[in-house]
Amino acid sequence: QSALTQPASVSGSPGQSITISCTGTSSDVGSYNLVSWYQQHPGKAPKLMIYEVSKRPSGVSNRFSGSKSGNTASLTISGLQAEDEADYYCCSYAGSSTPGVVFGGGTKLTVL
Amino acid sequence: EVQLVESGGGLIQPGGSLRLSCAASGFTVSSNYMSWVRQAPGKGLEWVSVIYSGGSTYYADSVKGRFTISRDNSKNTLYLQMNSLRAEDTAVYYCARETAVAYGYWGQGTLVTVSS
Numbered sequence: 307q308s309a310l311t312q313p314a315s316v317s318g319s320p321g322q323s324i325t326i327s328c329t330g331t332s333s334d335v336g337s338y339n340l341v342s343w344y345q346q347h348p349g350k351a352p353k354l355m356i357y358e359v360s361k362r363p364s365g366v367s368n369r370f371s372g373s374k375s376g377n378t379a380s381l382t383i384s385g386l387q388a389e390d391e392a393d394y395y396c397c398s399y400a401g402s403s404t405p406g407v408v409f410g411g412g413t414k415l416t417v418l
Numbered sequence: 419e420v421q422l423v424e425s426g427g428g429l430i431q432p433g434g435s436l437r438l439s440c441a442a443s444g445f446t447v448s449s450n451y452m453s454w455v456r457q458a459p460g461k462g463l464e465w466v467s468v469i470y471s472g473g474s475t476y477y478a479d480s481v482k483g484r485f486t487i488s489r490d491n492s493k494n495t496l497y498l499q500m501n502s503l504r505a506e507d508t509a510v511y512y513c514a515r516e517t518a519v520a521y522g523y524w525g526q527g528t529l530v531t532v533s534s
Contacts, residue, residue, distance in 0.1 A: 357522070
């Protein structure tokens, strides 16, 4: 299984909205509603932001939302804030083949 | 409060072995799916291994046959035994609790450096 494809970087100004795409295949993103998104600040462990495509864990701001269409999942952050600047990774179940889980290559979000 | 604390990382020569530990508190390791995920310096996340609550284990192709995931129920601790280490295994290793292929709880990570 290859890693999921994410843009290397995205940027936006405070208050704006941005969307990060995550493209997989019909064997992973396209087949399962088991896509999750993680935020990672430098030197820190990843933090779960979205699971099962569009669900938010308790405590995660409703400015973060997720969706999926076909083989592509998306993370949208609205009302950008300075603290949103981080790396973001998508993740998907890939079935019973190995590896059963694939991550995207990561996207660096810069808040201008 | 759920907490995961990894230990056991360090500098090891190619071909060597290392055992990572992940001590859990606030929940029972044996009742959950527990995974190891690694991140090479400056790189993205890579799934390494998982142990299901029923005891089944799975590995990424890159570590299959060299790494072994296990747990000690009495110590509520997850392990990753790493043998025949290679330079490309250099990474921060995180343990994580998984629910529906989502990693809601992570440890702080432990750095493994494979170098001569």
